[in-house]
Amino acid sequence: MARLVILGAGIAGQTAALHARRRLGRDHEVVVVSPNSRWNWIPSNIWVGVGVMTPEQVTFPLRPVYEKTGITFVQGRAVSVHPEGDGDAGRPYVKVELTEPGKTGQEERVPYDWLINATGPKLNFDATPGLGPSKNTVSVCTFDHAAHASKAFDETVARMKAGEKQTLLVGTGHGNCTCQGAAFEYIFNVEFELRRRGVRDKARVVWLSNEHELGDFGMGGMFIRRGGYVTHSRVFTESLYTERGIEWITRAGVKEVAPGEVSYETLDGDERSLKFDFGMLLPPFSGVGLKAFDRSGADVTASVFAPSGFMLVDGDYAKKPYEEWSPEDWPRTYQSPKYPNVFAVGIAFAPPHAISKPMTSPKGTPIFPTPPRTGMPTGVMAREVAFNIVDMINGKATAPTRHASLAHMGAACIASAGAGLFRGTAVSMTLFPIVPDFRKYPDTGRDLGWTFGEIGLAGHWIKHLLHFGFIYKAKANPLWAMVPE
Amino acid sequence: MNETKSPVETRTPFGQTYYPPVPTEFTKKMRTNLFWQLLRFVVINVKILRMVRKH
Numbered sequence: 001m002a003r004l005v006i007l008g009a010g011i012a013g014q015t016a017a018l019h020a021r022r023r024l025g026r027d028h029e030v031v032v033v034s035p036n037s038r039w040n041w042i043p044s045n046i047w048v049g050v051g052v053m054t055p056e057q058v059t060f061p062l063r064p065v066y067e068k069t070g071i072t073f074v075q076g077r078a079v080s081v082h083p084e085g086d087g088d089a090g091r092p093y094v095k096v097e098l099t100e101p102g103k104t105g106q107e108e109r110v111p112y113d114w115l116i117n118a119t120g121p122k123l124n125f126d127a128t129p130g131l132g133p134s135k136n137t138v139s140v141c142t143f144d145h146a147a148h149a150s151k152a153f154d155e156t157v158a159r160m161k162a163g164e165k166q167t168l169l170v171g172t173g174h175g176n177c178t179c180q181g182a183a184f185e186y187i188f189n190v191e192f193e194l195r196r197r198g199v200r201d202k203a204r205v206v207w208l209s210n211e212h213e214l215g216d217f218g219m220g221g222m223f224i225r226r227g228g229y230v231t232h233s234r235v236f237t238e239s240l241y242t243e244r245g246i247e248w249i250t251r252a253g254v255k256e257v258a259p260g261e262v263s264y265e266t267l268d269g270d271e272r273s274l275k276f277d278f279g280m281l282l283p284p285f286s287g288v289g290l291k292a293f294d295r296s297g298a299d300v301t302a303s304v305f306a307p308s309g310f311m312l313v314d315g316d317y318a319k320k321p322y323e324e325w326s327p328e329d330w331p332r333t334y335q336s337p338k339y340p341n342v343f344a345v346g347i348a349f350a351p352p353h354a355i356s357k358p359m360t361s362p363k364g365t366p367i368f369p370t371p372p373r374t375g376m377p378t379g380v381m382a383r384e385v386a387f388n389i390v391d392m393i394n395g396k397a398t399a400p401t402r403h404a405s406l407a408h409m410g411a412a413c414i415a416s417a418g419a420g421l422f423r424g425t426a427v428s429m430t431l432f433p434i435v436p437d438f439r440k441y442p443d444t445g446r447d448l449g450w451t452f453g454e455i456g457l458a459g460h461w462i463k464h465l466l467h468f469g470f471i472y473k474a475k476a477n478p479l480w481a482m483v484p485e
Numbered sequence: 486m487n488e489t490k491s492p493v494e495t496r497t498p499f500g501q502t503y504y505p506p507v508p509t510e511f512t513k514k515m516r517t518n519l520f521w522q523l524l525r526f527v528v529i530n531v532k533i534l535r536m537v538r539k540h
């Protein structure tokens with residue numbers, strides 16, 4: 001009997017757990033360790049953040065799903081990985097701090113034969129003084145952050161209804177943030193709601209981000225065919241902002257947020273500040289801070305995790321200049337080089353480097369996006385890793401045979417620009433590959449046949465379909481496996 | 486809905502919003518035109534499904 005332990009029950013963890021459970025015989029055990037008792041469809045947090053959905057609509061309890069599917073659930077936070085066991089036990093295990101009501105704070109050892117780290121990001125608000133929902137800005141990264149953001153947004157709207165002018169600021173709260181797409185969706189939904197609530201004329205809406213240009217999204221932007229030209233996503237994005245009267249500030253690394261005022265450094269080295277009444281600034285992401293110990297109890301964290309806290313896998317982590325980056329730097333199997341029975345998927349794996357060209361201000365501050373890892377590639381890599389492990393458990397393979405490199409995979413992304421069955425719109429995008437390959441596609445880095453973007457009501461319907469489809473799938477309802485990643 | 490002035494009306498020479506292309510009324514209408522969007526719904530879904538199948 002083999003025991004597969006999955007750390008995290010987000011998009012990656014849930015996908016891996018359900019696929020592994022479906023393919024593995026009942027004599028093998030699948031265990032999920034996660035601190036939250038509810039699953040969250042994170043992309044719809046955007047709608048919670050403007051009051052269009054409630055936290056209950058974007059979450060569901062995990063335990064009944066695991067009881068139904070035969071997955072063991074340990075409600076707790078992994079603290080350390082012991083891939084060689086320890087003095088008394090040679091079997092690898094994970095040390096978990098329980099968060100289950102009644103057992104909170106207790107420690108438990110969870111032994112494993114195979115381990116998937118799908119712990120996602122630590123929302124590193126502390127990297128910027130004053131950043132975050134417990135300080136001077138709101139966030140939409142979790143469902144309760146989003147509910148808090150919605151309340152703050154309502155208060156801002158109420159002030160506008162009382163005749164006050166307000167500045168609403170949305171973007172990234174640090175020079176090295178990723179996930180610009182989420183902030184993009186939020187600013188468009190905020191702007192849409194301001195119009196719907198009849199107060200748009202009272203609002204100054206400002207975008208602030210670490211991207212070099214609008215439309216970069218941490219992937220160097222993308223080129224698309226449009227109107228007989230091949231244009232960069234910057235043109236398309238600037239058009240969307242202009243049309244909505246949203247101002248933009250790019251190349252900005254936020255240094256500090258005081259109540260109602262953000263200070264930032266630009267790539268030129270200028271120190272600037274901006275006053276605001278409502279601010280949603282994303283935090284930078286890091287790994288969740290797992291430690292690793294060898295059999296003797298020596299700390300081997302530095303050989304298992306990158307300094308960012310993300311797990312080292314089969315990527316090429318050698319430091320090299322942008323000009324020497326290659327698609328082959330990107331991991332294919334997500335297997336730890338040090339411990340072959342350990343894998344990391346989703347946001348938890350360490351990318352070899354950024355996708356957008358790294359830029360530094362004259363003062364030495366890095367101001368550029370780190371690479372995004374969106375839902376679709378996260379799901380695909382989690383599924384492929386689960387299948388590889390199942391094959392190895394079943395003796396069909398001795399090493400991973402399936403690959404899921406971001407340099408050989410495409411992505412589809414639907415970014416909401418306002419909710420409403422007949423008036424809502426969303427930007428629909430596909431691109432291939434996610435990591436551009438300028439040797440294969442010298443002018444654009446990507447295949448123009450597979451890379452496109454457009455805005456319209458159809459995108460909003462698709463976004464809704466994804467909301468219901470993915471929640472249906474994550475609940476392991478009948479025929480869930482037919483819903484593609 | 487409370488509409489903002491169109492960017493073309495508010496464009497300041499050499500300002501940020503002076504240069505980007507802005508959609509015509511026809512383009513904007515088509516974004517929420519039910520028949521056109523139903524067609525786009527099918528087309529975009531097919532594109533996405535083909536992309537997913539690619540892996």
Ligand SMILES: Cc1cc2nc3c(=O)[nH]c(=O)nc-3n(C[C@H](O)[C@H](O)[C@H](O)COP(=O)(O)OP(=O)(O)OC[C@H]3O[C@@H](n4cnc5c(N)ncnc54)[C@H](O)[C@@H]3O)c2cc1C
Binds near residue numbers: 033
């Ligand atoms: C607001 C927002 C909107 C987004 N919108 C989109 C979108 O429209 N489309 C898209 O493709 N992507 C979108 N994304 C990105 C998408 O949410 C991520 O790609 C995806 O969530 C990554 O999945 P993951 O499983 O790696 O991490 P997560 O979904 O964050 O899951 C991590 C899991 O690990 C658990 N965990 C954390 N620490 C521990 C620990 N120590 N031990 C055990 N478990 C732990 C967490 O509780 C959670 O269950 C959005 C992201 C945000 C923040």
